[in-house]
Amino acid sequence: MRREWELEDLIACWTLDEAEVDLLANKSGATRLGFAVILKFFELEGRFPRREDVPKAAVDYVAGQVNVDAALFGEYRWSGSTIEYHRAQIRRFHGFRETTVADEDKLTFWLADKICPVETSRERLRAALLARCREDRTEPPTPKQIERLTGAAEALFEREFTATAMRRFPVSAAAALEGLIAVPDPDPDGEGEAGAAGARSFLQELKEDPGPLQLETLLAEIVKLERVKVIGLPEGLFEGVSEKVVEVWRARAMRMYPSDFAAAPEPIRLTLLAALCWVRKAEMIDGLVELLIQLVHKISVRPRRRSRTS
Structure with missing residues (x-):
């Protein structure tokens, strides 16, 4: 996600609507702010952020909407039962589900069959995988898992590519x-x-x-x-x-x-x-x-x- 945001872009992308505000009803302080930021980030990116992924300008803008000091964002816990509960709420709200092993296998085969034959950049493979997850309404794998899946897709494509060439050689x-x-x-x-x-x-x-x-x-x-x-x-x-x-x-x-x-x-x-x-x-x-x-x-x-x- 980009780091610099103009005010009009913050308003367009990071403004909480009525339904999103209702999700904050029983939350306060760092928990309220952290949840609101993650909620909007997921809407924009189709994935959950790491702490360092969140732009400071977005934190400041969202903090003003939820009436919480922006400095409290540093106290939000990025591991444990609270954030897991928040993620589950956000998935339900946006109609997403967690990715299963079967989903990962499908993503690997899809990348090998549809994307690797036309793209050679690992960055473009990652982008295609994230777009596919968003289209399927599944939460994408972690960055480390994405690297594993794209690597597996490249290896699978290489095997099929070379096997096809061998069949065509006189x-x-x-x-x-x-x-x-x-x-x-x-x-x-x-x-x-x-x-x-x-x-x-x-x-x-x-x-x-x-x-x-x-x-x-x-x-x-x-x-x-x-x-x-x-x-x-x-x-x-x-x-x-x-x-x-x-x-x-x-x-x-x-x-x-x-x-x-x-x-x-x-x-x-x-x-x-x-x-x-x-x-x-x-x-x-x-x-x-x-x-x-x-x-x-x-x-x-x-x-x-x-x-x-x-």
């Missing part, structure tokens, strides 16, 4: 991808046998951008593109997931050495290599168009320059 494509890493890691000192250096060159080339603008660069990129096409990745390989999900897997593959790939389970290994080839193929096609345009422009400029100097 046997020949899987073998070609494995061939990309059938080489030793690069020698950090630039030394080693010439055969090993040559064998690992294509995986390294896949990770490199084109060289200087010249005809040789264009031809080299064409050869590289053809070698990627020969792998035989099927159309629709990553159908059902967003481009940014595939890009995340490609970025992950870009940081890995052959030994890193070899150490990964086969579905993850092949999916990472496929994502690298898939994205680089699209980039190479776009890059070739740009290279060709620049090269043609470079060639066409030379005669004009010669004519000016003749």
Whole structure:
């Protein structure tokens, strides 16, 4: 929740209505103020706050409405039977219920099936989970539980994502991808046998951008593109997931050495290599168009320059 509030926003969001005031009838002092603040916070956020989540401006504004000194908010007890009773009252008032283990399982599967295929940010997963809880009128899990659920959803999605990719790979494509890493890691000192250096060159080339603008660069990129096409990745390989999900897997593959790939389970290994080839193929096609345009422009400029100097 934001920390700074203008007066008009406080009035719009933190003003107690008649039904809410009725809930305060048998409460006084810190208990009255604490309950009122939590009540309004839950209405706004769909969850119960921690002490540090509550903006001071909201406490001051609510304190004025319930005729309690704002300083007494510091005396409100954030654990024990009183706050548990308050939470139960607030849930009933807003028509919410506590989240069960079954609810947590449903949230995990929902995140894995609906959100993970299109979102890669853990923050967006958390936001989606909270929105789903509010829609279902269930109190969201604690922050620690939310981290556990989003992590479980990501793991579940990864298993399904890689299993789906494996089902779509032709046997020949899987073998070609494995061939990309059938080489030793690069020698950090630039030394080693010439055969090993040559064998690992294509995986390294896949990770490199084109060289200087010249005809040789264009031809080299064409050869590289053809070698990627020969792998035989099927159309629709990553159908059902967003481009940014595939890009995340490609970025992950870009940081890995052959030994890193070899150490990964086969579905993850092949999916990472496929994502690298898939994205680089699209980039190479776009890059070739740009290279060709620049090269043609470079060639066409030379005669004009010669004519000016003749």
